[in-house]
Amino acid sequence: MLSLSSICNEIKGCKKCDLHFSRKTAVCGVGYESASVMVIGEAPGSNEDQTGIPFVGRSGRLLDKMLMDTNMPRESVYISNAVRCRPKVGRAPKITEIRKCSPFLKDELNIIGPRFIIPMGNSALKSLGFVLKTDFGRVSEAWKKIYRINDMFIFPQFHPAAILRNPKLFHTMKDRFDLIRNFREDFENNKSWDYLNEKYGIIKIS
């Protein structure tokens, strides 16, 4: 039967693309099975490739801060990636790599059933798009939007590495995480759909 540990075993043994040749460790998602929030990153960097744990380098420290500041400590969310093996230094994953890795994300989504999803950066958005059969476009446009698909709300967001490269984006990211916190509070306080729609302008994708 499918479980987070069986998915992780598959990830560890995966050879579906060339990234497995150079990986030290394939990186599985982490977090608890009934997390209501799922965060999706791009791909492991060197710290993650060494440790097998997602978001443990500089980007991870920034992400931890954002999560902590908005009442979503790392322990309370599920953290995953578009691609589970480290691409060669400095390059983003290719579309073919993202596509081949996306069934793992699909399986995780099916098990966890998160209510709120935060895809960070273009690779995460692409991967989620493959799973949900939706074209979310580029994060430079999508970060201002909130999508609803079935019972899930999707908050595209810049990748923390983009903020480290361009610190002017820090407040954009912070404001967005604050909005996600407010949205969750409103949602959990059973605010009506009309109220949420009016306040946040949600784009419903059937």
Ligand code: URA
């Ligand atoms: N670490 C990850 O696990 N994913 C990223 O996208 C960046 C750093």
